[in-house]
Amino acid sequence: MSTRAIEARSFLLRCRRAYSTTRFSLQDTRPATAPRQYPSITQIRDNVELYEHNAVVRNYGSHKAIPRRVADNARRLKELDQQMVGSRQTLKELQKTLNATKGDKSSIIAQMKEIRPSLDALQAERDSLDSETQAMALSLPNLTSSETPTDGRPRMRSYINYDAENPPQYSPSADHSMIGEALGLVDFSSASTTSGWGFYFLMNEAALLEQALIQYALSVAMNRGWSVVSPPSLVYSHMAAACGFQPRDQHDEQQIWQVAQSERDVGKPTRSLAATAEIPLASMYANKTIPAERLPIKLVGSSRCYRAEAGARGVDTKGLYRVHEFTKVEMFAWTDCPPPNHEGLIDEAAWTEHSSQLLDEMVGTQCEILSNLGLPCRILEMPSSDLGASAYRKIDIEAMFPSRKKRDDGWGEVTSASICTDYQSRRLDTRILEPDGSRKKFAHTVNGTALAVPRVLAAILENGWRGEEGCVVIPQVLRGYMGGMEKIGPR
Known part of the structure; x- marks a missing residue:
């Protein structure tokens, strides 16, 4: 590796550490x-104030x-390109002359040597600045x-199986x-001994209930036209x-x-346990182009998921609500978007029509x-402060x-x-192939949980609990996956 390349990489790593919300960035370990x-x-x-406000x-x-720094750097990069145009053209002409000269070439070589140091310095500055930007x-x-609400509070959309004016009463x-x-x-006790806190064994009917939930969620998605995938x-x-x-995360957890x-x-490139099937599913089309006529592509997959932060803030330390390992059925899709607009932001309605x-x-x-x-549920439009880095809009149930x-x-x-939107596809280089051969558009991605087993299983146990009988009523739609079982009763 050249000295210039080493200096550029060192500068880039310092920049990433300075602007990362975490102690280190996985970007630092990106292989070739x-x-x-x-x-x-x-x-x-072109939209510095918008991005500044968005960061807040x-x-x-x-x-x-950062947006202001990016804008300033972008302008400086343009200046450097303009400064190098003349020198590069001069070198090109001198090279042609050198190739055509049969006699003494020393003066030509001297001129080229005089130009190259300044051009190399400008190029080194540009490389470092581009990496930083x-x-x-x-x-x-x-x-x-x-x-998306920006006041830090979710906005109520609607309820499922729930009357806010007459809420159900539950047994203690x-x-x-x-x-x-x-x-x-x-x-939980055996799992704690086996794997530590945040793990669990599902036993007997609960183990069957897990499989029933997976099969039911997949069947609903399949009936709606989603293709099934089993991701790593x-x-x-x-x-x-x-x-x-x-x-x-931003809390350094x-x-x-x-x-x-x-x-x-x-x-060698490091590997991680996937926190959600969204990651391997999104990666399926990394470095690929998707023919426009194939969009949207809709996938649903069941996988084991691993979360290191479970219970990290000292809450939900009991039960199945927040655990380290669980099964989840995930939906992931790629869809079309408007063509690039170099005059500014695209109209929001058009930008997100398909997504x-x-x-x-x-x-x-x-x-x-x-x-x-x-299950009694409520549907919420989540606030901006609750959105992950990649999300443009998020709805929780x-x-x-x-x-x-x-x-x-x-x-x-x-x-x-x-x-x-195109946040993930820009980072994975997932493009849309237009009929005319254009590959300028990055596909939009959309993801959603079809079913997360531990929490839904816990909700079924609590909402289906009949204290006077000491049993749990199994939802009708799951009974066919459990041999016709209607209740989980006392042993």
Whole structure:
């Protein structure tokens, strides 16, 4: 590696550390084989105030100065390119003269040597500045939908199986941890000895219920035209970062587990346990173009998910609500978007026309599943401060957990659906192939939970609990997957 390249890389790493919200960035470990990333630098340059405001409402206050820096750097890069044009043209002409000269070439060579140092210096400055600008632009979160509240509070959309004027009454014993232990459904003690806190054994009917939930969620999605995929749970760390998942969150708490490498593998790309199937599914089309006529592509997959931050803030330390490992059925889709507009931001309605349709379809699928499971739920438009880096808009559905009445009035998230526009596809180089051969557009991505097993299972135990009988009523739609079983009774 040349001295100039080493200096440029060193400068880039210092920049990434300076502008990262975490102790380190998975971007630092990107191998040469990783997809090339294309942050929207021109859009940031032309809309500095918008991006500054967006950083604040997204709870990225430390990033507020970055859009201005990106804009200043972009202008300086243009100046450097202009400065090098003349020198490069002169060198090109001198090279032609040198090739054509048969006599003394020393004067020509001397002229070329005189020009090259200044040109090399300008090029080195440009390389470092370009790397710095790319890193800063990539550190910014996605823009935010006008539908998204910016006051820090979610906005109520509607209810499922719930009358706010006449809420249901629950037995004090409607606690899934107590129910699970009483009926021999969940073993936390053995799991703690085996794997540590945040793990669990699902036993007997609960193990069957897990499989029933997976099969039911997949069947609903399939009936709506989604193709089934079984994705891996181990992913390259740089792919997780490209999807918007960092090793640590803004509270400096670990989010993703990285897999330790042996000494012989040092220098190879690191791998992480996937926090969600969104990561491997999004990566399926990394470095690829999708023919426009194939869009939208809609996939649904069941996988094991791993969350390192479970219970990290000292809450939900009991039961199945917040755990380290769980099964989740995930929906992921790529869709079309308007052509690039170099004059500024595209009209929001046009920009999200296709992705908004997919978001509505995902939420409709979630509502069908939860409604048929008989769970009382509420649908929320989530605030900007709650959105992950990649999300442009997010809708959550929360179910009623009687055991959580003292926390959030019993409501707890069971599904989430997000529009990510081109945030992920720009970082994974997933483009749309137009009929005319153009590859200028980056596909929009949309993702949503079809069903997260532990929380839904816990909600079924609590809402289906009949204290006077000491049993749990199994939702009608799941009985066919459980041999016709109607109740989980006392042993």
